[in-house]
Amino acid sequence: MSEKIRVLLAKPGLDGHDRGVKVVAAALRDAGMEVIYTGLRQTPEQIVTAAIQEDVDVVGVSILSGAHMTLFPAIIDLLRQRGGGDKLVFGGGIIPDEDIAALEKAGVSKLFTPGASTVDIIDWVRKAVAARKKDEKLL
Amino acid sequence: MSLYTEFLDGSVVALSRIISHIENRREGYQEVLSRLYRSGGRMYRIGVTGPPGAGKSSLVNRLAGLAAEAGHRVAVICVDPSSPFTGGALLGDRLRMQDIPLDKGVFIRSMGSRGSTGGLAAATSNVAVALDAFGFDTLFIETVGVGQMELDIIDACDTVVVTLVPESGDAIQALKAGLMEIADIFAVNKADRAGAEQMVYDLQSAMEMKAIHSEWIVPIVATQATGNVNLDELYRHIVGHKAFLENTGLLARKRTEQLKKKVEQVLVKSIQRDIDRTLLNGAALDEIALRIMRGEDDPYSAGQALFQRYKFGS
Ligand code: B12
Ligand SMILES: Nc1nc2c(ncn2[C@@H]2O[C@H](COP(=O)(O)OP(=O)(O)OP(=O)(O)O)[C@@H](O)[C@H]2O)c(=O)[nH]1
Numbered sequence: 001m002s003e004k005i006r007v008l009l010a011k012p013g014l015d016g017h018d019r020g021v022k023v024v025a026a027a028l029r030d031a032g033m034e035v036i037y038t039g040l041r042q043t044p045e046q047i048v049t050a051a052i053q054e055d056v057d058v059v060g061v062s063i064l065s066g067a068h069m070t071l072f073p074a075i076i077d078l079l080r081q082r083g084g085g086d087k088l089v090f091g092g093g094i095i096p097d098e099d100i101a102a103l104e105k106a107g108v109s110k111l112f113t114p115g116a117s118t119v120d121i122i123d124w125v126r127k128a129v130a131a132r133k134k135d136e137k138l139l
Numbered sequence: 140m141s142l143y144t145e146f147l148d149g150s151v152v153a154l155s156r157i158i159s160h161i162e163n164r165r166e167g168y169q170e171v172l173s174r175l176y177r178s179g180g181r182m183y184r185i186g187v188t189g190p191p192g193a194g195k196s197s198l199v200n201r202l203a204g205l206a207a208e209a210g211h212r213v214a215v216i217c218v219d220p221s222s223p224f225t226g227g228a229l230l231g232d233r234l235r236m237q238d239i240p241l242d243k244g245v246f247i248r249s250m251g252s253r254g255s256t257g258g259l260a261a262a263t264s265n266v267a268v269a270l271d272a273f274g275f276d277t278l279f280i281e282t283v284g285v286g287q288m289e290l291d292i293i294d295a296c297d298t299v300v301v302t303l304v305p306e307s308g309d310a311i312q313a314l315k316a317g318l319m320e321i322a323d324i325f326a327v328n329k330a331d332r333a334g335a336e337q338m339v340y341d342l343q344s345a346m347e348m349k350a351i352h353s354e355w356i357v358p359i360v361a362t363q364a365t366g367n368v369n370l371d372e373l374y375r376h377i378v379g380h381k382a383f384l385e386n387t388g389l390l391a392r393k394r395t396e397q398l399k400k401k402v403e404q405v406l407v408k409s410i411q412r413d414i415d416r417t418l419l420n421g422a423a424l425d426e427i428a429l430r431i432m433r434g435e436d437d438p439y440s441a442g443q444a445l446f447q448r449y450k451f452g453s
């Protein structure tokens with residue numbers, strides 16, 4: 001039996017657009033994953049704390065407010081500082097192509113924009129998590 | 140460095156990873172649990188259960204904060220149902236716990252029930268052992284929304300808070316068995332709604348019978364989790380129940396019973412696995428079933444014969 005993929009979905013900043021993230025949450029759940037949604041108006045601090053406590057495989061961030069160039073790097077930096085650098089950060093929302101390129105360089109694994117199909121999103125998560133086999137010593 | 144060493148050094152990341160190992164029963168998890176068991180036993184565990192949507196998460200949201208303010212090192216485990224079809228789950232409890240002071244080191248872990256039907260996940264009490272060994276002294280466990288008979292929580296905690304709402308009023312009669320019997324404290328939540336007083340009154344009369352036989356009088360507290368009304372009262376009763384259990388020696392007795400059950404579970408599971416591997420696989424069982432259908436054997440004789448073979452060898 002393969003292990004459940006655990007996903008944190010978060011809405012940082014003052015952005016109140018939550019339809020997209022809810023669509024993604026339902027899709028990932030129906031694909032058999034365990035999805036933890038943090039709710040609106042989360043600080044990078046809260047998102048990173050939740051990601052670490054919940055030991056999720058991936059952190060999905062939804063931003064439609066235009067603040068993606070500051071919020072994504074803030075989350076990634078903090079994750080690394082706190083020892084959660086192995087968790088993949090991905091996301092979606094209203095993000096122009098040139099910003100996508102810059103963000104992917106800055107450590108965001110993948111970004112999805114309006115119209116993205118949930119099938120593609122599910123597929124990406126499965127592949128990304130499977131590719132990232134970590135081996136660690138328990139005892 | 141191993142996760143366990145980092146855990147001993149106080150790394151929250153390591154704690155969280157070890158919980159995943161336990162939850163997924165990854166190789167070596169039992170050995171880690173053996174060690175964790177030996178360094179725990181100090182944590183007080185409060186279960187919060189009740190029907191779906193009664194306000195369990197909203198109550199824990201406040202209670203965890205009160206415990207942290209009182210100087211406790213607080214952890215929360217919240218369980219939500221996994222889909223029996225896809226195995227997926229939306230773990231939504233954390234969303235209702237936004238006021239918990241994470242900056243005070245409160246640790247929240249969401250779990251999917253993953254096929255368990257007793258209101259918790261199979262691994263919940265083992266995860267609690269890890270939190271205990273890590274140094275948390277107070278744990279809140281929120282069950283999935285339960286009906287009458289999902290009562291696993293009694294084996295996983297010290298104080299049970301049963302959460303009801305005014306609308307549960309008509310259900311008291313039906314609820315008399317099971318859920319109603321395991322309450323150490325009742326929270327009648329959503330007391331801002333009509334019918335709360337009646338509900339408290341009905342509960343009081345339902346509990347009067349029980350009070351005669353028990354030294355503990357089950358408190359009934361009307362709360363408004365979202366409005367933060369009467370939460371300190373509920374918290375005081377939890378502290379009171381803890382003191383009661385400690386002073387009467389009932390806490391030690393309760394934990395002894397829980398541990399006996401746990402050992403039994405480990406034993407029975409090992410035997411079950413052994414039987415599955417040795418006796419119950421292969422064609423022998425098919426053959427027995429056919430013999431029974433032909434009237435040449437019966438389930439009792441066949442089962443006994445298998446048992447004798449298992450116990451004494453054939
Ligand atoms: C509906 C809507 C609203 C609704 C939101 C309702 C709600 N609860 O969500 C309301 C009316 C409240 C609203 C308000 C505002 N809005 Co508005 N809104 C939209 C609109 C029309 C559609 C958004 C939507 O729901 N799409 C449907 C969902 C399913 O798609 P999605 O969110 O894009 O998600 C998909 C992908 O992006 C991706 N995705 C998204 N998140 C994630 C996360 C992960 C992990 C993954 C993998 C994928 C992923 O996958 C999803 C599925 O394909 C967009 C325009 C547009 N065409 O996008 C503007 C838009 C987003 N809004 C905009 C603005 C400016 C506002 C307001 C500031 C307007 C104002 N001046 O008052 C307010 C701000 C509100 C707030 N507090 O944040 C702008 C944003 C501009 C920008 N970023 O530069 C847009 C782009 C309109 C525009 N062209 O100007 N809005
Ligand atoms: N009116 C009112 N609503 C409340 C109160 N407490 C909680 N709620 C609301 O009731 C809904 C359910 O609350 P939760 O705390 O999620 O309930 P729960 O028992 O944890 O639910 P599950 O975990 O899904 O079984 C939410 O919308 C809360 O805001 C209250 O005291 N009064």
Ligand SMILES: [Mg+2]
Pocket residue numbers: 195196197231232235281
């Ligand atoms: Mg809940």
